[in-house]
Amino acid sequence: MTSSFKSAPADKSELEEGSELTPRFDANGLVTAVVVDSGDNEVLMLAHMNEEALRLTIETGLAHYWSRSRNKLWKKGETSGNMQTVDEIRVDCDQDAVLLKVRVSGADATCHTGRRSCFYRKVVETDGQTRLEIGSEPLFDPGSVYTDDQAN
């Protein structure tokens, strides 16, 4: 396993323009991860990574996260089969967020509701009211895949 990441430099220009990966984990030890499909850039999910999850993702090429609800390391798709093979990892300017470009195995569904993306509802205005409209249907039946505490 690679050694721990170095601490973020105090110098802003080094942090933003440098070639050293120095993730700025927050007070809970997490960075935010945006996950998109390598093929069409569709945003699939938003998740969080602690240091171990980020290291494992870099080392294995499979996306790992930290589950805040289950409070444990989470190898995406371990239960559902919808694993994520990582084609590219990017980091943002101040290094507190990463972007993963992935290919999804299994049913090509990333959301625990069975849909391709977690962002399946659009905000619409109907008769002056703000409502949500569902734009996509489940690709698998979550009830037949997960027990209650397993949705991944």
Added chain:
Amino acid sequence: MTSSFKSAPADKSELEEGSELTPRFDANGLVTAVVVDSGDNEVLMLAHMNEEALRLTIETGLAHYWSRSRNKLWKKGETSGNMQTVDEIRVDCDQDAVLLKVRVSGADATCHTGRRSCFYRKVVETDGQTRLEIGSEPLFDPGSVYTDDQAN
């Protein structure tokens, strides 16, 4: 101005499958916003919104955020001219994140470093070392646009 958003329902299925926008603001009163270009889905930035920022974004069609570093409401592009016109807003399954599809005005640059996207560095392996490689150059000169506390 629209009235405040309703509280999130206790029922998980209503939260995930319902048509009511009930954003789940965190302990700091924020949801995370992923911002992509409407044209090609390129991820431009990650930001945060408090209730006011989300309401203003829906009402005006221009992206507003909450700046955690400056601790104030932030109309994106007000200083730089790189404003974001919102074509679509989506919400994720558990309603603690939103996805904005936008068109960027001005220099078509979203990052305060002058680049199109904040995610301009790629994680690469060179001689067994993990490094960052810069993949895009600034589209404007931040030094000529911002004072130190204004980068937006």
